[in-house]
Amino acid sequence: VNNLAIYIHYPFCKSKCPYCDFNSHVRDSVDTNIFTKAYLTELDYFYQHTGDKTISSIFFGGGTPSLMPTSMVATILEAINKKWGFADDIEITLEANPTSSEAGKLKAFKDAGINRLSIGVQSLQADQLKFLGREHSADQAIQTIKTASKVFDKYSFDLIYALPQQTITQWRTQLLEALPLVNNHISLYQLTIEPATQFYHHYNAGKFTMPSNEVAADFYEATQEICDKHNLPAYEISNHAKKGYECKHNLAYWGYQQYLGIGPGAHGRVDINGNLHATEMLKSPEKWLEQVNVKKHGLKHNIELTAQDQLEERLIMGMRQIDGVKLSQLSQNKLQNLFFLNNQNLIEVTNTHLKPTKHGLLLINQVIEHLLKN
Numbered sequence: 001v002n003n004l005a006i007y008i009h010y011p012f013c014k015s016k017c018p019y020c021d022f023n024s025h026v027r028d029s030v031d032t033n034i035f036t037k038a039y040l041t042e043l044d045y046f047y048q049h050t051g052d053k054t055i056s057s058i059f060f061g062g063g064t065p066s067l068m069p070t071s072m073v074a075t076i077l078e079a080i081n082k083k084w085g086f087a088d089d090i091e092i093t094l095e096a097n098p099t100s101s102e103a104g105k106l107k108a109f110k111d112a113g114i115n116r117l118s119i120g121v122q123s124l125q126a127d128q129l130k131f132l133g134r135e136h137s138a139d140q141a142i143q144t145i146k147t148a149s150k151v152f153d154k155y156s157f158d159l160i161y162a163l164p165q166q167t168i169t170q171w172r173t174q175l176l177e178a179l180p181l182v183n184n185h186i187s188l189y190q191l192t193i194e195p196a197t198q199f200y201h202h203y204n205a206g207k208f209t210m211p212s213n214e215v216a217a218d219f220y221e222a223t224q225e226i227c228d229k230h231n232l233p234a235y236e237i238s239n240h241a242k243k244g245y246e247c248k249h250n251l252a253y254w255g256y257q258q259y260l261g262i263g264p265g266a267h268g269r270v271d272i273n274g275n276l277h278a279t280e281m282l283k284s285p286e287k288w289l290e291q292v293n294v295k296k297h298g299l300k301h302n303i304e305l306t307a308q309d310q311l312e313e314r315l316i317m318g319m320r321q322i323d324g325v326k327l328s329q330l331s332q333n334k335l336q337n338l339f340f341l342n343n344q345n346l347i348e349v350t351n352t353h354l355k356p357t358k359h360g361l362l363l364i365n366q367v368i369e370h371l372l373k374n
């Protein structure tokens, strides 16, 4: 119960991908010494308020954390270990882009304490990589996976599917080509058009069309079928792993355990002086930096969550997982209102759990909306 997960957001990328709405920025240069100091200051601030905890997982996400100097990662990890202390089986993941993941750098990340790599491959097809605005080739991505497999015991990579023009046969072929490169975990995302991205404008201007909901559902089903057959079942909508190899940070996040979010735009759910708070940092790297220098933290929002808020969030997060949420963690009036979803074959209620059916997972946003209304 005294476990804490830590998320560290690194908000810089070499270039901005046209589909991406993560808090990522392109700058001519970044003074990484100043940023390192600010991360340490913010960690220290929260250490004063969280009390004694053991760190069960750390996740460097972005942006492109593989652009961080390896010494920066080492310094941050040393500071976390010195303050709270690492659990014996701590998992420390870093998101890596093939364009900043040379073999020497990956080894140095391992020496710095990283023990799991998550690689942004996105596609193994040249035309799709180009469409997605990626600056690496498929060969480069495969090389990064192969190097990662030599350096790290645990690694994963991301692919994006249901692209315009892509056929299900093409996707099946690509996924089958990718599977021999998988160790124990893979993330497979359907392309989504996020507001304010370049794709959003191009899509609205009619420059490309997206697969219909029915076609997208077929893509999803083909994905599940192939992964199930290869012993990589989904443990969440977009995440597949062999049993026991689920990403610890993901499990903490969806299982509604406490996580501290550090760095520009990071979100957290963390006990502050004994009450669970929803925290959110300033998004702009420069504004965050400025505020950390003055206030010792970059908080934009810091809201104490009521018991009702927590129940609802637990439901929203938990229902994205295949195992769903424990009935014991839901309120009684919620349970009395499940008949509609049950009748529609969207949810399943076992003796212990409320979980989405396969059909329900496809429509998870509507399912959650309905659950929250009741």
Ligand SMILES: C[S@@+](CC[C@H](N)C(=O)[O-])C[C@H]1O[C@@H](n2cnc3c(N)ncnc32)[C@H](O)[C@@H]1O
Residues within 6 Å of the ligand: 019, 020, 021, 022, 061, 062, 063, 064, 065, 095, 096, 097, 098, 119, 120, 121, 122, 158, 159, 160, 189, 190, 191, 192, 193, 194
């Ligand atoms: C923060 S990014 C990853 C790491 C690294 N910056 C990279 O691009 O290699 C996390 C992942 O989210 C996925 N992603 C981002 N935007 C998406 C979108 N609009 N639709 C589907 N997947 C998306 C990509 O697969 C990406 O690798």
Ligand code: SF4
Residues within 6 Å of the ligand: 012, 013, 014, 015, 016, 017, 020, 021, 022, 024, 062, 063, 064, 097, 120
């Ligand atoms: S997908 Fe990765 S590299 Fe591309 S802009 Fe987003 S965070 Fe940066």
